[in-house]
Every structure is written in structure tokens, then in C-alpha cells.
Amino acid sequence: MSTTETSTTAAPTExxxxxxGQSIPRKEDxxxxxxxGIFFDDVRRHGMGYVHFVRSPHAHAKILSIxxxxxxxxxxxxGTLTGDEVAIQTDPFFxxxxxxGANIKDYALAVGRVRFMGEPVAAVVARTRExxxxxxxxxxxxxxxxxxxVDARESVKDETVMHDDxxxxxxxxxxxxxxxxxxxxxxxxxxxxxxxxxxxxFSSTPLECSxxxxxxxxxSGQWTLHCNHQMPGVGAIWMAPSLRTGIDKLRFxxxxxxxxxxxxxxxxxxxxxxxxxxxKLNRPVNWTEWRTDQHTANAHGNERWFxxxxxxxxxxxxxLGFNVKALDDCGAFPRYEPLGCIIWAQVTAGCYGWRxxxxxxxxxxxxxxxxxxxxxxxxxxxxxxxxxxxxxxxTELDLDRVEIRKRNYVxxxxxxxxxxxxxxxxxxxxxxxLDIALDLIGYDTIEERRAEAAARxxxxxxxxxxxxxxxxxxxxxxxxxxxxxxxxxxxEAATVKLDIFGELVVTLGxxxxxxxxxxxxxxxxADIVGCSPDQVNVRQGHDTFFxxxxxxxxxxxxxxxxxGLGAVKGAADALRAEMIQLAAAVLQCEEGQIELADxxxxxxxxxxxxxxxxxxxxxxxxxxxxxxxxxFNPTLNHRFVYRPYFGPVDVEKKMGKxxxxxxxxxxxxxxxxxxxxxxxxxxxxxxxxxCGVRIHPQIVEGQVHGATAHAIGAALHEEFIxxxxxxxxxxxxYDYHVPHALDVxxxxxxxxxxxxxxxxxxxxxxxxGGGGGIHCIGSAIQDALKPVGKPIVYxxxxxxxxxxxxxxxxERTRANVEVVPA
Amino acid sequence: MSQPSLSRSxxxxxxxxxYEREVDARRLLVHFIRDDLDLTGTHVGCDTGNCGAxxxxxxGQAVKSCMVLAVQADGSKLRTVEGLAPSDDQLSxxxxxxxxxxxxxxxxxxxxxxxxxxxxxxxxxxxxxxEARKAIQGNICRCTGYVNIVEAIVSTGASA
Numbered sequence: 010m011s012t013t014e015t016s017t018t019a020a021p022t023e024x025x026x027x028x029x030g031q032s033i034p035r036k037e038d039x040x041x042x043x044x045x046g047i048f049f050d051d052v053r054r055h056g057m058g059y060v061h062f063v064r065s066p067h068a069h070a071k072i073l074s075i076x077x078x079x080x081x082x083x084x085x086x087x088g089t090l091t092g093d094e095v096a097i098q099t100d101p102f103f104x105x106x107x108x109x110g111a112n113i114k115d116y117a118l119a120v121g122r123v124r125f126m127g128e129p130v131a132a133v134v135a136r137t138r139e140x141x142x143x144x145x146x147x148x149x150x151x152x153x154x155x156x157x158x159v160d161a162r163e164s165v166k167d168e169t170v171m172h173d174d175x176x177x178x179x180x181x182x183x184x185x186x187x188x189x190x191x192x193x194x195x196x197x198x199x200x201x202x203x204x205x206x207x208x209x210x211f212s213s214t215p216l217e218c219s220x221x222x223x224x225x226x227x228x229s230g231q232w233t234l235h236c237n238h239q240m241p242g243v244g245a246i247w248m249a250p251s252l253r254t255g256i257d258k259l260r261f262x263x264x265x266x267x268x269x270x271x272x273x274x275x276x277x278x279x280x281x282x283x284x285x286x287x288x289k290l291n292r293p294v295n296w297t298e299w300r301t302d303q304h305t306a307n308a309h310g311n312e313r314w315f316x317x318x319x320x321x322x323x324x325x326x327x328x329l330g331f332n333v334k335a336l337d338d339c340g341a342f343p344r345y346e347p348l349g350c351i352i353w354a355q356v357t358a359g360c361y362g363w364r365x366x367x368x369x370x371x372x373x374x375x376x377x378x379x380x381x382x383x384x385x386x387x388x389x390x391x392x393x394x395x396x397x398x399x400x401x402x403x404t405e406l407d408l409d410r411v412e413i414r415k416r417n418y419v420x421x422x423x424x425x426x427x428x429x430x431x432x433x434x435x436x437x438x439x440x441x442x443l444d445i446a447l448d449l450i451g452y453d454t455i456e457e458r459r460a461e462a463a464a465r466x467x468x469x470x471x472x473x474x475x476x477x478x479x480x481x482x483x484x485x486x487x488x489x490x491x492x493x494x495x496x497x498x499x500x501e502a503a504t505v506k507l508d509i510f511g512e513l514v515v516t517l518g519x520x521x522x523x524x525x526x527x528x529x530x531x532x533x534x535a536d537i538v539g540c541s542p543d544q545v546n547v548r549q550g551h552d553t554f555f556x557x558x559x560x561x562x563x564x565x566x567x568x569x570x571x572x573g574l575g576a577v578k579g580a581a582d583a584l585r586a587e588m589i590q591l592a593a594a595v596l597q598c599e600e601g602q603i604e605l606a607d608x609x610x611x612x613x614x615x616x617x618x619x620x621x622x623x624x625x626x627x628x629x630x631x632x633x634x635x636x637x638x639x640x641f642n643p644t645l646n647h648r649f650v651y652r653p654y655f656g657p658v659d660v661e662k663k664m665g666k667x668x669x670x671x672x673x674x675x676x677x678x679x680x681x682x683x684x685x686x687x688x689x690x691x692x693x694x695x696x697x698x699x700c701g702v703r704i705h706p707q708i709v710e711g712q713v714h715g716a717t718a719h720a721i722g723a724a725l726h727e728e729f730i731x732x733x734x735x736x737x738x739x740x741x742x743y744d745y746h747v748p749h750a751l752d753v754x755x756x757x758x759x760x761x762x763x764x765x766x767x768x769x770x771x772x773x774x775x776x777x778g779g780g781g782g783i784h785c786i787g788s789a790i791q792d793a794l795k796p797v798g799k800p801i802v803y804x805x806x807x808x809x810x811x812x813x814x815x816x817x818x819x820e821r822t823r824a825n826v827e828v829v830p831a
Numbered sequence: 832m833s834q835p836s837l838s839r840s841x842x843x844x845x846x847x848x849x850y851e852r853e854v855d856a857r858r859l860l861v862h863f864i865r866d867d868l869d870l871t872g873t874h875v876g877c878d879t880g881n882c883g884a885x886x887x888x889x890x891g892q893a894v895k896s897c898m899v900l901a902v903q904a905d906g907s908k909l910r911t912v913e914g915l916a917p918s919d920d921q922l923s924x925x926x927x928x929x930x931x932x933x934x935x936x937x938x939x940x941x942x943x944x945x946x947x948x949x950x951x952x953x954x955x956x957x958x959x960x961x962e963a964r965k966a967i968q969g970n971i972c973r974c975t976g977y978v979n980i981v982e983a984i985v986s987t988g989a990s991a
Contacts, residue, residue, distance in 0.1 A: 037938065050865075051871035216937070471985075
């Protein structure tokens with residue numbers, strides 16, 4: 010697969026060039042800069058009540074009693090709901106795991122026992138937000154505390170069991186064994202061993218918290234959720250059976266959403282509670298999550314331990330493979346889990362050509378907030394491992410970090426490249442991206458700058474993060490976890506119609522949260538049907554009652570540019586064909602003579618009057634159709650479901666095409682560490698991205714900036730820290746420091762375009778990034794600290810106190826690694 | 832001893848329009864603006880005064896409206912994001928610059944960012960990058976990494 014410079018990219022499909030590839034003004038901006046966006050909390054209904062949750066102060070306890078009577082007596086309180094009612098009125102959410110995880114019972118409110126601090130045990134509805142909060146304080150809950158598990162390494166011992174129904178804290182475990190690890194070990198010159206690495210717990214903390222306004226219509230049994238769920242298709246699959254209702258009884262409407270990042274995927278327990286309250290009280294109910302509650306009890310990213318890592322390396326730096334035990338901590342309930350136990354396998358090999366990889370994977374519960382997908386979900390953790398391996402091997406064997414990467418990167422001439430576990434990397438040029446990134450940070454002068462910094466008492470280091478953002482999931486990978494699951498493939502829907510006054514109207518199944526879907530969808534439609542994006546009205550947000558809802562509808566897992574726009578393209582192609590057919594019939598010519606351009610259907614090189622404005626086509630079909638022949642029934646209204654082809658997966662060998670596209674991110678940075686304090690300052694930062702054809706380069710760059718800021722926050726500041734009693738110590742933006750404008754350095758970006766041969770537009774999903782910043786900052790810290798006893802970066806989060814500890818006691822981290830001759 | 836009053840009547844001018852309302856003494860200004868006046872452009876992103884999504888102008892000063900009680904604003908002139916554009920069809924130069932520089936993605940922090948930035952530009956029409964960063968350090972954005980926001984502010988000043 011060839012890779013082209015951005016300026017010379019040719020669209021791989023037959024489109025009328027014009028708008029795709031241009032950074033046109035975003036359609037969304039005009040309303041958003043005027044405060045006219047419509048977020049769920051901006052929606053009002055007559056008589057609506059405000060919900061406040063009563064939450065557990067304990068990380069693990071039996072619920073002995075709940076008394077809501079004092080709350081109900083307060084003037085202005087409309088009603089309450091407790092776990093006992095939930096247990097009667099709903100069924101537990103279905104679990105994706107095999108036993109023991111499959112036997113876990115997860116309800117909308119805690120039933121009989123609480124398993125994490127902040128777990129909702131009851132809900133109160135009142136006339137105002139303040140009253141609801143007052144009333145919640147009047148709910149009396151009696152608890153009997155139980156032993157608390159905050160460390161996955163303790164959970165796995167099963168000395169205390171959190172879910173009696175499961176009988177074990179292990180949700181899922183399995184061994185992935187690809188290639189021939191033992192042979193690789195025998196062939197290697199060195200085995201580099203790492204005892205333990207830790208990927209920490211954080212989340213992207215979207216600025217708008219979760220919530221919904223839920224209405225219930227008694228006559229039809231219909232619930233309408235004005236909400237910010239980012240994956241309503243799957244949300245409904247969880248909720249409808251639990252509520253014992255049909256899936257069409259749940260109508261999800263989203264308009265503007267204040268960021269998602271995966272954290273708005275596991276809202277079903279809260280939403281089921283709201284549905285029950287709206288029905289019970291026969292009034293609309295609004296729940297707007299408090300920030301502290303979001304941090305405490307909504308969605309954290311997966312925490313993961315890597316133990317007994319062994320890496321097989323040749324003397325020349327050729328990496329043959331690795332063997333690792335992974336221990337994933339999913340918090341109290343495996344809500345989206347155990348999918349994280351397989352999603353990482355999309356990037357098993359990372360950017361590298363090693364062929365022998367063995368991963369013994371176990372996931373356990375702990376008494377902490379449940380996890381949900383979080384930007385870079387599960388792959389980021391694994392990519393961090395691969396990048397740590399490369400850097401630690403380089404440090405221990407005294408190999409150059411640039412050279413070892415280039416030696417082991419999958420080469421552009423190998424694309425499409427099949428990985429040891431049957432995934433196919435579609436296109437890319439990692440080495441070239443690395444060269445660009447190194448150039449941007451001034452790599453050639455790094456040693457001079459290191460000396461200059463040393464003269465100032467600073468330790469300067471540079472680092473690299475090489476990652477892949479795999480996009481467009483094959484849900485068939487879930488069958489590698491549980492062969493009984495009836496999920497596979499992927500789909501997304503869109504409709505495009507030409508309306509009576511010549512306006513193109515588009516509906517999407519996707520659920521934008523800032524990614525500019527209205528803009529990019531209009532670019533694609535405009536180029537296909539031959540008009541300006543201004544003529545294309547993309548309806549805002551998602552509505553289950555649009556006819557553009559598919560089973561996997563949503564915005565997650567880096568796929569809009571493939572699935573969402575693939576659906577838009579399919580629908581627009583069908584509309585275009587019909588517009589040509591109609592115009593040929595009206596103008597009495599061959600279809601081949603018709604061209605669509607500038608908002609007209611006209612005869613190519615024909616007289617000026619042989620042209621129909623789109624308005625004429627729309628009017629004929631919709632309002633003036635008597636003259637059309639009886640056997641010609643154009644609708645000018647098309648629905649298309651885009652479905653990528655993956656083929657079956659090999660459940661036994663855990664092999665197959667797990668995802669369709671692979672974007673590349675190569676990050677590089679230079680930072681300085683203060684020897685006295687451990688304070689880290691990033692002085693240069695570059696991110697090079699390759700996501701194939703870019704529909705809107707400015708939006709792509711914006712995603713790169715955002716993912717980088719998340720990574721900087723995660724690498725240096727953001728950490729959900731629990732004490733031994735399971736109390737979260739970082740439950741707000743004081744203690745959980747997200748980057749501010751002064752924390753993020755100037756970012757240098759660049760892009761190349763290696764079009765995907767597998768997607769309708771040559772584009773690839775890229776929004777998540779691969780956590781490149783986490784890897785390159787850790788890499789740079791390890792490099793900077795090298796002169797002070799060569800400490801090893803063993804944690805993905807390196808706030809100043811941890812860096813200071815490494816400076817004080819490098820030996821403690823060095824005890825973690827060992828090189829043995831093979 | 833007499834009980835403290837639990838509510839009070841207040842009058843505020845918001846974006847040039849005068850509103851008189853009876854408010855709970857404990858009502859936060861941001862909830863007054865959003866829930867009582869239905870000016871939903873001002874947002875809430877945290878419960879600790881950190882995020883700045885609720886930033887407005889109170890008598891010409893940028894303030895976080897979640898850190899002020901509604902009764903404290905009695906008699907004040909307020910300006911919210913809805914009052915920034917000269918008209919519905921014409922955006923202010925700062926708003927145009929935010930769009931041109933892709934300084935917003937989800938748009939949730941944007942109203943607060945615009946209010947902090949416009950307060951800066953009123954006092955310092957040509958801010959440097961460092962000054963722009965300092966002016967918005969009390970505003971959290973989780974989408975953009977701030978790069979384009981800072982550019983949008985600085986370039987508005989440069990072209991003023």
C-alpha cells in the first residue's frame with residue numbers, strides 16, 4: 010500500500026472532488042459559540058422532578074435497612090426508589106462473560122450489598138435540585154461493613170469474595186498463545202525480565218457530566234430519554250430486557266453532548282433507575298450527575314498489572330516476542346467487561362514485527378468504581394506495555410531507542426500486514442512518521458540540549474511513543490471470550506433524502522460528542538450528489554426514531570470516518586443514482602448523459618435549459634408526480650447500513666480480523682526534570698498522525714491535540730487513588746488534576762496519509778489515539794533519569810512525587826528488571 | 832431570635848434585560864441563570880469551582896457563577912454567552928475566531944472560555960500567548976488541549 014504526502018492525496022473512490030479534504034467551517038460552531046447548543050440538561054418538561062442518588066459511603070458493606078420515610082415527608086419530594094423495588098421490577102443486566110463472571114448480578118441500584126464507594130442505593134425525586142439533595146440526606150441506610158478489596162493482586166486470591174453468586178472475584182481468564190514462544194526463547198540471545206508494571210486508573214472526565222431527562226408515556230409504555238448516552242444501540246440492548254420491555258419502547262435522543270470519550274457508554278444502571286422513577290411517579294425526571302459523583306461512581310478506565318514479563322531479544326536488537334501475565338482490574342461490576350480482556354488483542358503486536366506472543370490474561374473485580382471504555386480502551390494499556398518493553402530492553406541492552414524501533418517496526422512495504430493473531434494492519438509508514446516526529450522535536454541537537462540543561466541543574470530526556478489506533482471493531486472478538494455470545498461484525502446506518510425544496514437531509518445513527526459529524530457528513534454528501542455542504546442539512550444528534558439506527562449505532566472505538574461516513578456514502582450513492590434516473594426520465598435522455606453538479610442535474614455539454622435544479626427533482630417526486638410512469642417509483646429517500654466485512658474468527662486459536670483499520674500515532678517529546686523536586690516540564694512535543702484520507706484535516710488535528718492533552722494529564726497528573734478502605738481520594742478537580750492551559754505545551758503536529766484499502770473513503774478512525782503521550786512521556790522520564798542510577802519507569806502515571814522517589818531510590822525500580830542470557 | 836429569611840426578591844440586568852425574581856437564599860447564581868431565567872448557554876461542569884464552564888461577567892468582571900449566590904448578584908449587571916454576539920446572524924470577532932481556529936469541539940466549555948477570553952480582551956486587547964493561557968487557566972477544556980483556543984484568543988487580539 011502506498012503512502013502519500015497529504016498534499017497529493019487522491020481520493021480512492023469516484024467522488025466529485027471539492028469538499029472532502031477541506032477544512033470547511035464546522036456547521037456545529039455557530040450555535041455552540043452563542044450558547045445555543047442543546048445539551049440534555051437544557052431540556053425542560055412541565056412538572057419535571059429532579060433526581061438525587063443516595064450513595065454508599067462504604068466500599069463494601071451489607072445493606073441492613075433503608076428507610077425513606079423522612080425523605081418522603083419533606084414538602085416538595087415527589088417520591089423515591091430503592092434497590093428492593095428494583096429487584097422486583099427488573100431483571101439483572103445480562104453479563105457477557107462465561108462463569109464465574111456470568112453469574113454476577115448487576116442491578117440498577119444496589120440490592121442487599123454495596124460494592125464500591127458511591128454506589129447508588131436509593132434515589133429521591135423532588136421539585137428542585139436542592140430539595141432532592143436535602144431529601145437524599147434524610148434517607149436512613151444501615152450498613153454492616155465488609156472486608157475491602159482495593160488491589161487486584163489481592164482480589165485474585167479470592168480470600169474475600171465480592172459477588173457470592175459468582176463465588177470468585179475472577180471475571181474472566183484465558184491464555185492467548187500465538188507463534189511459538191518457547192522457540193523464540195530458544196532462538197534469543199537475551200531474555201529481558203520485568204517483574205511488574207502497573208497501568209494506573211484514570212478517566213477522560215468529560216466536562217459535561219452524565220445525565221438524562223426521562224419521560225414515560227403510560228398509554229404506549231414508551232420511554233423517551235433526552236440524554237448523553239454515546240452508544241444507545243447497545244444501551245438499549247442492556248436496558249430493554251432488564252426493564253422487561255421491547256427495544257422500541259426505549260427512544261434515545263441526543264443533541265449536543267459535552268464530550269464522551271467512552272465514559273458515557275455504561276449509563277444503563279442510572280437510566281434504568283430513571284425509567285422506573287418516571288413510570289412510578291408518572292412525571293418526567295431529570296438526573297444531572299454531580300462532578301464528584303462522576304469521579305466516584307461512574308466510569309474509570311481499566312487499571313492493569315503486568316507481571317513476569319519476559320522478552321526474547323537477539324543481540325542486534327531484533328525482538329522475537331514476549332510472554333506476560335496481565336491482571337486487569339474492572340472495579341466492582343464488569344459492565345462493559347470482559348470485553349477489555351480481548352479488545353487489547355487488536356494491537357497485540359503494537360507497531361512491531363515480533364511473531365511470538367503469549368499473554369495469560371485475568372480480570373478481577375475490586376471494591377472500586379466500575380470501569381467503562383475510556384479513550385484508547387484496553388489497547389492503550391497493552392500499547393503502553395509494548396512501548397515500555399521496547400524502552401526497557403533498549404536501556405538494559407544499551408541499544409538506541411530510535412534504531413530498535415526502526416529495526417522492529419512493521420515496514421510500509423509489508424502492508425497490508427497480518428499480525429501473529431490474524432489481525433491485518435491495513436496501511437501505514439511508522440518509520441517515516443517517527444522521522445518526522447524526531448525532526449519536529451529537534452532530535453539531531455538533543456545531546457547538546459542535554460548538556461545545556463545539565464549545566465542548569467536539569468535532567469533532560471527525550472521519549473517516543475509509537476501507537477496504533479485500531480478502529481471499526483469486529484464484535485465477533487467477543488466470541489473469543491464467550492462462544493455463546495451472539496455478537497459479531499459491526500454496522501452503522503444513515504439516511505439521505507432529497508426533500509421537496511431541494512434540501513438534502515441526512516440522519517445519522519452516530520452520536521457526536523464534538524467530533525463534527527454534521528460537518529463531515531455534509532462534505533461527503535455534497536461531493537457525491539454535487540452540491541455545496543450548505544445545501545446539506547445533517548440533523549443534529551441521534552434519535553432512535555430516525556430510521557438510521559442500527560444494532561451497534563453509536564460513537565465509540567474510532568470508527569465514524571469508516572462506519573458513519575460509510576453509511577452516509579452508501580445512502581448518498583443510492584440517492585445519486587436515483588436522481589440521475591429521474592433527471593434522465595424528465596429530460597428524456599440517457600442516464601449516462603446526466604451529471605449532477607452545483608445543485609443541478611443537467612445534460613453534460615447540453616443547452617443551459619437542459620438542467621433541473623435539485624428543487625425540481627424534489628418537487629416532482631414529493632408533490633408533482635402524476636406524470637411519472639406507473640412502473641417508476643423513485644423515493645429520493647435512502648437508508649444504507651454500512652457493514653464492514655471481517656469473515657469468521659477462530660475462537661479456539663483466538664485469531665481473526667478483530668478490527669478493520671489501524672491509524673498510526675508517533676509522538677515524541679523532550680522534557681526536563683528538576684533534580685531536587687522531581688518536577689517535570691515538557692519543553693518540546695510533536696505528534697505525527699496517519700489516519701488515511703482525512704475528510705477534514707482541522708478536525709483530525711483537533712482530535713490529535715485532545716488525545717495528547719489527555720495523555721499528558723494521565724502521564725503526569727490524573728490518577729484515581731483509593732485508600733485501604735476503598736475511599737476515593739481524588740474525587741474532584743482539586744485532587745484530580747486535569748491539564749489546564751498552562752500545563753499543555755505548544756504542540757507540533759504533522760500528518761501523512763496512507764489511505765486504507767479496506768474502507769469506503771480510504772479513511773480510518775483516529776479519535777482515540779493510542780495514548781502516545783503516556784508512552785513518550787514515560788520514555789522521556791526514563792531517559793532523563795538515566796544519569797542518576799538508571800531507574801526504570803514502572804508506572805504509567807509519573808507525578809512529581811513518583812519521579813522524585815525514582816531519583817531518591819533508583820535501585821528499587823532496578824530490582825524489577827533483569828537480563829539473562831538465553 | 833428571628834429566623835433568617837429563606838428567600839428574597841432580586842433584580843438583575845442580564846444582557847441588557849432586567850429580570851425580577853424571588854429566589855431561594857441558597858440558590859447559586861448559575862442555577863438562577865440556567866433554571867430560572869432559562870439562559871442555558873452558561874454551563875456547569877463541576878461542583879467545586881474548578882472548571883469555569885459557568886463563567887459570566889458580573890459588573891464587567893469575569894466570575895464563576897457557581898461561586899456566587901443569586902442574592903449576591905442583586906442589583907448587578909450580568910453578561911452571559913448569549914449576550915456576546917451583536918446579533919443572531921453576526922458573531923463577535925472572538926466567536927468567529929473560535930470557529931475559524933477550531934477552538935471548540937463539543938462546545939461545552941466554550942461559553943465559559945469565551946467569557947474569560949472576552950474579559951481578558953476588554954482589559955488587554957492584544958494579549959500574548961502566555962497572557963491568554965493565564966487568563967483561561969481557570970477554564971477546563973477536555974477536548975482541545977487548549978492549543979487552538981489560545982490561538983483563537985491571540986489572533987483576535989492581533990486583528991483587533
